[in-house]
């Protein structure tokens with residue numbers, strides 16, 4: 001279709017130690033296995049990165065048990081298998097067979113409730129090293145929406161490659177990957193505007209930048225059309241040909257797609273029903289009396305057999321010894337009888353050297369904490385800047401709310417006849433900061449979690465660096481919008497125009513927003529949007545009630561209630577706002593014959609704030625901010641590992657059992 005030449009010569013920067021490199025330009029419409037095999041020299045620069053060892057992964061008698069209402073439930077039943085470097089492996093099976101579970105276990109995403117042996121190149125898997133060698137692309141991964149393809153790739157390279165390569169080399173690698181993966185033409189497109197297939201390919205590209213020797217992909221073809229599926233699988237095959245171990249779960253591959261996989265691992269009801277070369281699946285089924293019609297897709301046939309014939313899974317599992325027996329094209333190998341990998345000394349040597357080097361370096365991430373923080377902060381700020389709709393909504397929300405409050409409480413700030421109205425103004429400001437800044441993370445953070453999960457699990461950066469960047473990135477916007485709200489409402493409501501009062505009032509307002517945002521993060525990082533939007537306001541309601549308790553009878557607040565009130569950060573915020581406005585203030589203007597509260601001290605007494613100290617309120621707010629944010633950090637850390645859910649379920653089931 002296209003006459004564009006396949007090969008383009010790129011001149012590599014002088015910093016590269018090697019001669020100029022050929023970059024294969026693969027057009028999107030030329031993605032056939034043959035074209036890609038011809039383009040065998042793709043990703044040369046990538047492959048020249050620090051030697052990554054080939055990774056063979058073996059697992060033996062792997063069981064996975066979860067806690068359920070009826071006790072323990074076994075999902076995987078002593079399955080064994082082996083996935084090799086240079087091969088594209090597909091884990092196939094009916095829905096609910098345990099494919100994703102097995103992938104999670106092999107990738108190290110799940111470890112709680114897992115029994116059995118998992119080894120890498122013949123040695124027990126060391127997760128610290130293994131995580132540096134592997135990448136996991138999850139089923140529901142999301143990309144950073146407001147970054148272009150090129151920007152996403154640059155950030156991935158900066159974070160994942162670090163100082164191992166200079167900028168020119170990183171640029172070359174990014175270009176090379178995008179060319180190979182067919183996204184070069186779309187390098188300036190925003191990720192959010194990519195098609196489903198292009199997004200999946202970008203997910204793969206992002207994980208490729210540090211040249212991982214082993215890649216796991218959970219359902220990479222879900223939601224794609226046949227052409228995109230084919231392009232993706234062809235690409236994965238190409239990557240495997242360059243010595244990588246590529247393992248993916250696939251629902252129902254077409255017959256032509258099926259032949260692209262080197263190895264098939266069939267799972268059903270938690271049992272391994274076949275492991276070996278894809279062309280040998282049909283003869284394997286014939287052996288146990290399931291003859292695949294010549295016109296039938298073997299992948300469809302095996303799934304139909306496993307689902308429709310009750311005894312088929314057990315039969316097939318017995319024949320392949322639950323994964324211990326592998327059917328290769330040249331020979332039948334049993335991991336027990338023929339330990340192929342143990343004899344491969346060169347692989348062992350490279351791997352051991354690599355492990356020793358990694359352990360020597362003791363660098364958990366490719367970049368330092370400060371670099372990670374800085375790159376992430378820039379990325380967050382850029383995304384915020386580009387989300388103009390959200391910025392406009394927030395701006396209008398702050399201005400409208402301020403004008404509304406200013407209108408309702410117009411010029412009552414120094415009016416001795418309506419001091420309670422001014423007190424209500426303080427509560428209204430408090431409620432504004434509280435709800436606005438709690439609800440933003442409650443609604444937005446669950447989405448961010450999905451993006452964070454892949455990057456965090458694939459060790460792009462530490463959670464501390466991410467969290468620090470997240471905390472700082474929201475400050476400028478909150479400060480500017482918050483100040484806009486405060487200025488408008490403060491002036492319109494006619495508060496005393498004294499700089500000190502205004503500053504003290506602003507500090508409490510902004511701190512309330514910052515503290516509330518921490519609470520919102522805690523809810524947003526622990527719960528889904530639906531649950532969070534119920535739980536967020538439900539948590540705030542009692543805090544608000546406690547904050548306002550004692551209005552009118554401040555002198556008589558019971559000691560027990562005082563203790564409860566001290567647990568609400570909003571009480572300190574309200575007290576701080578009132579003290580900023582009323583403390584050490586001359587008598588208020590009184591147009592009536594007599595104004596009870598023309599002396600502000602009386603008002604402070606009757607709302608129970610008279611004995612409070614402004615500095616103490618600020619310190620308390622800072623302590624609550626720290627508590628919210630630190631708790632949110634730990635909640636986030638637990639949420640990012642699937643362990644949390646399993647552990648939680650185990651505790652619940654143990655608790656129920658003992659009752």
Ligand SMILES: Nc1ncnc2c1ncn2[C@@H]1O[C@H](COP(=O)(O)OP(=O)(O)OP(=O)(O)O)[C@@H](O)[C@H]1O
Nearest residue numbers: 066075093094095096097098099100101102251646
């Ligand atoms: N943590 C867990 N707690 C309870 N059940 C679980 C857990 N993890 C997996 N399961 C159950 O194990 C079975 C296998 O799940 P898994 O997601 O691995 O299936 P799958 O083969 O990937 O299915 P699909 O193709 O539909 O995605 C399912 O019945 C699932 O409900």
